[in-house]
Amino acid sequence: MSLQTPSHPPTVSFSPDAPGYVLDPYPALEALRTKAPLYYWPEGRGWLLTRYEDAAAVLKDARRFSPNRAEWEYASVLGSAAMIPELVELNKAGLFALSGSDHARVRKLVSPALTPRAIERLKPELQVIIDDILNDLAGRDTINVVSDIADRIPPRVIGSMLKIPKGRETLFQRFTEAAVKSFLPGLLRPEEVAVMRTDVQEGIALVRETIEDRRRNPLPDDILTTLIQTEEQGDRLSTAELLSLVSALIVGGFETTIHLIGFTVYNVLKRPELLAQVQAQPELLKGVVEEVLRFDNFGKMGIARYALEDVEMGGVTIKKGQMVLVMLNSALRDESVFPNADAFDVRRNTNASIAFGHGMHFCLGASLARLEVQLVVETFIKRFPALRLAKEPSFGPHPVIRKMETLEVQLNQQ
Template identity: 55%
Template sequence: MLEQQSHAAGRSADFKPFSSEYTRDPYPALERLRESAPLLYWDEGRCWLVSRYAMVVQLLRDPRFTTDRQAWEFASANPAHTQCPEFVAMNKNGLFSLDQAAHTRVRKLVSPSFTPRATERLRPAVQAIVDEVLSTAEAGETFDVARDFADKIPVRVIGAMLGIPVSYQDKFHHFADAVIQQLLPMLIPPGSIEANFAAIREGIAMIGEIIDDRRKNPIEGDILTSLIQAEELGDRLNKDELMALVSGLIVGGSETTVHLIGFMVLNLLRRPALMEQVKENPELMKGVLEEVLRFDNFGKLGITRYAKEDTEVEGVPIKKGQMMVLLLNSAMRDASAIDMPDAFDPSRESVTSIAFGNGAHFCLGANLARLEGQVAVGTLVARYPEMQLEGEAVFGPHPLIRKLDSLKVRLGPPR
């Protein structure tokens, strides 16, 4: 029975995910939560925090909870002026919002475009993008892995995947940033709402144009064309569903993968012995990628679920509409589920990773993220084997991510 712990006085106020200390190293705070209040109502965030592995996995798969943000008790109480109405309308059809049968139907139609084999076909394009970004960046005097490298790759990869011209990239970026800000509207600086809405509206218009154009001009072997034509037993995605899907790919696939790349480089540079092993045996990069997501996850909070009915979790009453924040970063450091969780060990075989979620909403882009991380960091390390960290990593403010603002390195001579 966790009821007493869940209301532990003062604990809620102690949780400070927006502090710079937490951004640099959230693990001591997460350990305190796991040990003393594994299911805690966090007043400031107006949500429950779930920090232990078993409970997180259970809730990821629990049909009493939905991913649909509109089910949140405060969704409609949020002042309308903080939520872009066009985005709310579009997002109703998105994978992140759909539940049960409606979700299964769309997943069935889109999943064939994201299998390991389908994703592998993008390898030459990903390699070309990484080579191009690297050749532009290395001409500069300093090399900032976060800004000049990691930040430039995922948006281009999604552009290549969907056959979208490079000239749209800035709009992509603004759109994705603005949508992420909408998730925590209370953090949007006063006076910035208009700019936030404008970026979202521009992004939605861009997505509509791209889909209309591709419908008229299909491209052989192209993923967007295959999504437009995807058909199962006579069923197809309609325009609203396609718009929401493309939006979900842009938002879900950009900043996440930027940080995967940045955190991989950071964790390698902090471990010179491991860096040497990776140079000797590039195959190890796969294990490094998985272990970075587990050991040093860039997520600040976690993923959300909303109670569809009044219910209880381990004896604690949860009211209809309450938000549960599942702290994946904490769960993946839980010693009751993971052997020696505080050791960075890329050779782990039985990692019960939930970095890409678990169950019906498992990340659609996991194969692509893995491909990008391996190609980007593999290429950087192979080309600059003497690369060294220059100073400290700099973290910046962000509502959801431990944002790596700058990671300066000395590249050394190219190989």
């Protein structure tokens, strides 16, 4: 197979491992956006796309750009070395891999279980979990928001939604981490992939076991029972589709929410005037969460799409089979769409936000993530009204996420 290469020389360089990038990627992204908005990144074997207009166009163009990694020119070359067979098989029945008509059919079956109204009904359940975890913090002076709150709540929420036996959340978390890391296989070491494969195998086994248990023992007002029993003109989800959807719910429900909790708490506490505002007006938190997603997105890299044909864009040709990484973290700072984009404004109109995707692949779990983060932050700042930032956060290594490892917060006034 002839692997495609770009036909134009780069005018800037890009390294997500450069000192300071994880803490503040925005100067590097602005350089790309202004000097080389379509930049071929040799180390990642794909194009970096950094302008909003291009990002929205690619995400919406399901005819010419697919999220299915099997379409990648390097899929077979990297397959044995850095792709996990169980994930490849799982993803074959996933929403990202299904063709237009099949995608529409599955999405129509799934959507009723994840509408904003359906998610709103989970609010009391979420509140009990949040209160329980925050109760553990009573009497402590300093906590790490990441390990004490953010890492603990989403696993409990997903476990509760799917009625998973308590104590299996750690397995979920390892499965999620492996699935997310696999998005850019070319950046992984072979020994990492071996460990990840074990985590994926165990995670899929647990999901399969949970689905089969729910088939035998359906529960009222249960999201998994709803997915299993949902029927549209005699059509139901297959076992493979259910397995892929529930796995996607776990991965999306963990990863997005864990990071969004940490980044939202950080962005509120580093602005004492904003903390005072949201304590007085909790309804502002909806805008806070949207602005954190736009202004300080936890993504380190972009959302992958693969060209199904040669596409002319921005003066370059993206060849069939090439990967495009849609850099949401850059697109959401594009001044042409978000005036004064480098300012944090909780009253900003974020209707144009593509933080949860765009078009037919818009994230089905967006409503859950938004509600969960709003409830966590609202309850946290209400429970500990004197809380303040103890020190700046620290970040750890991760191929695709700005992975916040510590966020130390003082709970009580000293």
